[in-house]
Amino acid sequence: MAVEICVKAAVDAPEVLGDCPFSQRALLTLEEKKIPYKMHLINISQKPQWFLEVNPEGKVPVIKFDDKWIADSDVIVAIIEDKYPNPSLSAPSELSSVGSKIFSSFVTFLKSKDPSDGSEQALVKELKALDEHLKAKGPYVNGENICAVDLSLAPKLYHLEVALGHFKSWIVPESLTRVHNYMKALFSRESFQKTKAAKEHVIAGWAPKVNP
Numbered sequence: 001m002a003v004e005i006c007v008k009a010a011v012d013a014p015e016v017l018g019d020c021p022f023s024q025r026a027l028l029t030l031e032e033k034k035i036p037y038k039m040h041l042i043n044i045s046q047k048p049q050w051f052l053e054v055n056p057e058g059k060v061p062v063i064k065f066d067d068k069w070i071a072d073s074d075v076i077v078a079i080i081e082d083k084y085p086n087p088s089l090s091a092p093s094e095l096s097s098v099g100s101k102i103f104s105s106f107v108t109f110l111k112s113k114d115p116s117d118g119s120e121q122a123l124v125k126e127l128k129a130l131d132e133h134l135k136a137k138g139p140y141v142n143g144e145n146i147c148a149v150d151l152s153l154a155p156k157l158y159h160l161e162v163a164l165g166h167f168k169s170w171i172v173p174e175s176l177t178r179v180h181n182y183m184k185a186l187f188s189r190e191s192f193q194k195t196k197a198a199k200e201h202v203i204a205g206w207a208p209k210v211n212p
C-alpha cells in the first residue's frame with residue numbers, strides 16, 4: 001500500500017499543491033527514494049475534520065505508516081530513512097547545522113520595514129557561511145551526493161528566492177557563486193520540479209506576513 005501524506009494546499013487555490021517548505025521537504029525525501037505515495041492536499045484555513053482527528057495539532061506535513069499518522073518533518077524524514085535506507089540520504093550529524101539559520105534570517109529580513117536594522121546583513125552572513133561550506137565540500141552539503149540537509153534547505157532557499165525577489169526586488173549576491181550553483185542544481189532536480197509550489201502560490205502564502 002502506498003504511503004499516505006498530508007501536505008499544504010495553496011492558500012489561494014486549495015486544489016493545488018501549496019507553499020509549505022516542510023511539506024516539500026517530506027515529499028522530496030519520498031521522491032528521491034522513489035517511494036510511491038498518495039498525497040492529500042490540506043486547506044489550512046479550512047482543515048477537514050478527518051485530518052484534525054488523525055492530527056489534532058493541525059500542522060502539515062503528516063504521514064501515515066503502519067496505520068499511524070506521524071507529524072513533524074524532522075521525525076518524518078528520520079522514519080523514512082530508517083524504513084527505506086536506499087538510497088541513503090543520511091549525513092554526518094555535524095552537517096545538520098549547515099545553513100540552519102538561513103530560513104529564520106530570511107523571514108526576519110522579508111518582514112523588516114527598516115532598511116537599517118541589519119536584517120539584510122544577517123541573512124547575507126548566513127548565505128556567505130553556506131557559500132564557504134560549499135566551496136570546501138560541495139557541490140552538495142555532504143559532497144557529491146544529495147543528502148537530507150540539502151532536501152531541508154532546498155524549499156527554504158526557493159521561498160527565499162521567490163519571496164525576496166517579489167517583495168523586495170532582492171537577489172542572492174552574485175559573488176556567492178557556489179550558493180547560486182547549489183540553488184540551480186537543487187531546483188533543477190526532477191524531485192524538486194515535481195514537488196515545488198508555483199511561484200504565485202509562494203507569493204500568496206507570504207503576502208499576509210509581509211503586509212499583515
Ligand SMILES: N[C@@H](CCC(=O)N[C@@H](CS)C(=O)NCC(=O)O)C(=O)O
Nearest residue numbers: 020021022058059060061072073074
Ligand atoms: N516543525 C514542523 C512545522 C510544520 C508547519 O509549521 N507547518 C505549517 C505549514 S508550512 C502548518 O501546518 N501550519 C498550519 C497551522 O499551524 O495551523 C515541521 O517541520 O513539520
